[in-house]
Amino acid sequence: MDRRTFLGLSAVFAPTLAEDRDPAMHVINRLTFGPTPELLDHVRSIGVDAYIEEQLHPEQLDTAPVEQEAADLFPEASADPTSLYEEVGTRRGPIIQALAGATTLRALKSPAQLYERMVQFWGDHVNVFVNKGPVVYFKPHDDVHVARAHALGNFRDLLGASAHSPAMLIYLDNAQSVAVAPNENYARELLELHTLGVDGGYTEDDIKETARALTGWSVDGLPARRDDAQGVFRFRPNLHDRGRKTVLGVTLEGDGEAEGEALLDLLARHPSTARHIATKLVRRFVADEPPAALVERAANEFAASGGDIRATLRVIFFSDELRSAPPKLRRPFEYTIAVMRAVLFEIGATGPFIRALIGLLSTMGHIPFNWPAPNGYPDHSAYWMNNLLPRWNAAMAALVSGRQGAPDYETLGARILFPDAGGFDGILNRIADLLYGRALDSAELDLLRDAAAEVEGGEDVQMFAVLALMLMVPPFQSV
Known part of the structure; x- marks a missing residue:
């Protein structure tokens, strides 16, 4: 398969538009890591609304x-x-x-x-x-x-758990933040990323005061450094700044650990936090450019419910904006899992599998927990667009060529190729229904037939080559 042929396939296989979507496939693509034959049947059987509530x-x-x-x-x-x-x-x-x-x-x-x-x-x-x-x-x-x-659950609970997490306190240097030398790293990200957002109305003075309020929030030793060190959160009152602080116009009285908890309460219920979290949720599940009206409704629910994450998601998932959302590019990890789910992959020997998986995700820049900056992996399609060639190559290598230690997609892929599908075209349309939630049009069928004809090695090899292509084109990449 040469580059020209593949680009021709991509030009014909455009992402499925909202008006042509199967509603069941759309909700699967947005709420899950991708369709399986069983899941598609389940959602079509119980209906989209019931499936959303189930999830x-x-x-x-x-x-x-x-x-x-x-x-x-x-x-x-x-x-x-x-x-x-x-x-x-x-x-x-x-x-x-x-x-x-x-x-x-x-x-x-x-x-x-x-x-x-x-x-x-x-x-x-x-x-x-x-x-x-x-x-x-x-x-x-x-x-x-x-x-x-x-x-x-509840956002304030999540925020508190993160603020007490030894991993977070070490990563952003708060474990070493003391009254005589407050470290502002965690304080800055707490305001900019975790709660208010970059345009949330805070100042540099708010960051400094937040850092002072969180001095002494530390970790009970690194593992095995001392016999009594368990590597858990510990508030160190002797290292805490006991002076009065003012954050976002609110005075904190310097009363130890409770002062930090009051700060988290203040940030969690702030209107800027509601808008920031709503914007990110809408971006993740609806569109790279979040519709303003939906963000406002979600933010209002977040605020009114006291940070109830489930209630906020319900507003998003039952919205017209989600139903009519433009295609959104799967990020590499999500794409990889979607491929594995589509072919009913089973994890076998864990060592070779994990090494192959990490190698695959490394070429695409999306290994779990491996983003160095505190802002997390990007959630804009534009960031990942230049990443398409590595994922195309990886899918072809994994699905068709195979390599020692890599997942055996060829055998697993056969599970969705039913002998009663009605010949070659029937098999292609069966795959298209499982991957895209729709049948192929005549131009798509013609191109896939032509692509299969270029592959040497018999019908089985041709079919798996076509399966690889169908997993790489825009209707499966952008959903």
């Missing part, structure tokens, strides 16, 4: 099997810092691989798909770079107790 209540879904599988295959992903240090010492690889593996497994197999999407969202929102110093030992605890604990 908003993950506690009613049976996630026990996938959670047990994650615990069995990737125990480091939920271990405490001291245990990790005792187990792996200075080797980072096992922890990073376990985090990537558990994240992938849940995205791939969990029935609570929206919950996993929201875990990813909050992981970006309160981003912690796993490769900074000793953060790697604390990141599993952070993942469990921040994003996973509060993904669909």
Whole structure:
């Protein structure tokens, strides 16, 4: 398959427009990590609205099997810092691989798909770079107790969990922030990224005062540094600035740890925070350029509900703006999981799989928890547009060529190619329904037939080559 042929395919296979969408496929694409044959049948059976409500209540879904599988295959992903240090010492690889593996497994197999999407969202929102110093030992605890604990809960609870997270306090240097030398790194990101937003109305003085209010918020030793060090949050009153502070016009009296809690209360209920969070949620689930009217309605619900994440999402998911949203490019991790879900991938030998996965995601710049800056992985299609060639090449290599240690997509892909589909065209339309939620038009069919004819090696090889192409073209990339 030469470049010219592939570009010709991409020109014909445009992203599916709103008026041509299958509503079931659209809600799957926006709320989950991608369709599977079983999921598409399920949503078509119960209806879009019922599926949205189902996903908003993950506690009613049976996630026990996938959670047990994650615990069995990737125990480091939920271990405490001291245990990790005792187990792996200075080797980072096992922890990073376990985090990537558990994240992938849940995205791939969990029935609570929206919950996993929201875990990813909050992981970006309160981003912690796993490769900074000793953060790697604390990141599993952070993942469990921040994003996973509060993904669909209350924003103030999530904000508090993040502010108490040893991983966050070490990553943004607050663990070393003391009264005589306040460190402003966490204070700045708390205002700019986690709550008010860059245009949220705060000043440099507010940042300085916030830093003073959070002095002494620290960590009880690094793992294994002392016999009694557990690597957990500790407020150190002797290092706290006890002077009066003023943040956003509100006076904080300097009364120890409670002062920091009052600060978090103030930030969580601020109108700028409601607008900032609403904007980011609408951008994630609706459009790169969030519709202003929907942002306003979502922000109003966020404020009125006291930061109820589930209630805010309900406003977004039942909106006309979501139903008519323009196509949105899948980011590389989401695209990779969507490919795996489409071909019903099963994780086998974990070592080779995780190494291949991390290598694949590395070429596309989207390894979980590996974004160095505190703003999290970008959520604008423009950032990832120059990333298309690596993901096209990766999909072709994984689906058709195969390589030692890589996922065996060829055998797995056969599961969706039913012998009663009605010949070659019938198989193509069956795949198109599973991937795009629609049939192929005549121009698309002609191009796929021509592409298959160029592939040597028999009908099976031709079919998998065409499957790879159908996973790479715009209707599957931008959904």
